[in-house]
Amino acid sequence: MTSSGMNMMSKITFYEDRNFQGRSYECMSDCPDMSSYLNRCHSCRVERGCFMVYDRTNFMGNQYFLRRGEYSDYMSMMGMSDCIKSCRMIPMHRGSYRIRIYEREQFQGQMHELMEDCENVMERFSMSNFMSCNVMEGHWLMYEQPHFRGRMMYMRPGEYRSFMSMGMSSMRFMSMRRIMDSSVNVDNPQCSMGFYVMLLGQAVFTMGPSACQMTSSGMNMMSKITFYEDRNFQGRSYECMSDCPDMSSYLNRCHSCRVERGCFMVYDRTNFMGNQYFLRRGEYSDYMSMMGMSDCIKSCRMIPMHRGSYRIRIYEREQFQGQMHELMEDCENVMERFSMSNFMSCNVMEGHWLMYEQPHFRGRMMYMRPGEYRSFMSMGMSSMRFMSMRRIMDSCY
The missing domain is CATH 2.60.20.10 (Crystallins)
Structure with a gap:
């Protein structure tokens, strides 16, 4: 990188x-x-x-x-x-912005399309509220009060058919603002940036005279996966560049995908639960048959590229108890190398790792990013034991 x-x-x-x-x-x-x-x-x-x-x-x-x-x-x-x-x-967005807001749920009633900020929905459109929206391009912040004040809600590209079903029944949105590149400091000393500070009930916004430009090399490094409702990349699609805990917010089902950049873990349950599978750059025209999945993808997690060392400590028992071993490289067989039939907790100190149920990187897998994992059992992994592990290297990308 x-x-x-x-x-x-x-x-x-x-x-x-x-x-x-x-x-x-x-x-x-x-x-x-x-x-x-x-x-x-x-x-x-x-x-x-x-x-x-x-x-x-x-x-x-x-x-x-x-x-x-x-x-x-x-x-x-x-x-x-x-x-x-x-x-x-x-994610940083370097294109146009477009959103459609609807007076009622399920994209019903009065509709208006915006490509710029709106300080007051009531004054501009004579709408006292809107109950659904379709974010077609860009990332937006919705505000409870006019002039970008009050509680806020982040909206990324996708269809939002019912704010009520999303737990927003107590809120109504009266203004909206694009999240512009100028809100993101990209560590370029030649950029003249403003500042953007959000407080509960108020917002202070100052824009510098010039916006930063993302370099092409920076754009190329951004992970991207596109999901499709049907096999062979057919039907409605949804582009994702970060984690998505519930695909149903964007697609009714998901049967094929195309990884354009980076690596992702996909899960057959929402909130990164259930069986999981590692996807690198490539096309997956029917991954249910390719991977033996019994259900379609319900959530996904982006794996950031890591350009440093790798270090993990594995423990024989929960809460970092019992025999401990530290690794900085792949391990094909935990039993042969450490005489451990299983390990029940671990501390991922550096890098991103894949754990496998069988030796030689076979069987069901589990993605581990940096952090402490004090009990696999409490994480819903009581039916699994890990017998090998592999680093997610740059070469995977």
Whole structure:
């Protein structure tokens, strides 16, 4: 990966305590449950890119927009009543913006199409509210009050047929704003950037006189997978460049896909649960028959490219107890190498790994990204034991 490509990767670091103290966790993509890595989360530092943070798991609850900067105690800064429980990375978008808003659910009633910010839906369209929308291009923030104030909701490309069914029955949206490239600091000292600070109930927005341009090398490094409802890349499609905990938000079903860049894990249950499969660049015209899947893809996780060392500690028993071994390379057979018939917890210290149920990288697999995994049983892996493991290397991309 070129240095320009590295600079484009979004990165946020969470800390257990205020003022960047305590254990930390670095994140470069979506994280549906922070408790997998930290007991609590009270401060963070956004080094690159933009993120939405949520006070409930699985991207639910109150949400807040964060751009590059330090948040030493965001509970008091933003009026949060609880610490961060999940986060979503907002990919940089370098194209046009287009959204259709509908007066009623299921794309019914009065419809209006926008390609720019809207400070007041009521004044502009004589609509007191809208109940569904189709985000056709770009990433948007919806606000509860006019002039970009009040609680907010992040909308990425896709169809949102019913805000009520998405748990937004208590909210109505009165203004909306595009998440522009100028909101993302790309570490280019020649860029004249503004700042974008979101607080509960207010927004301060300043734009610099020039916007940063993403280099072609940076664009090429962004992971991308396209899902199709039917086999052989037919039917409706959905493009994804990060994690997606529930494909049903975008497609009724999913039977084929095309990985254009990067690597992904796909799952046959929502929220990254169930059987999972590793996909690298290529075409999968009917992966249910190709991989022996009994159900179509329900969720997917993007695997960030890693350009450093690899290190993992495996433990014989839960809670990091019993025999321990540290690895920095692939292991074809845990039993032969360490005389361990199984291991029940692990600490992924560096890099991204695939665990396999059988020796020599065979059988069902499990994706492990950096973090502490204190009990495989509590993670729903009680029926599996891991007998080999492999690093996800740059060559996979």
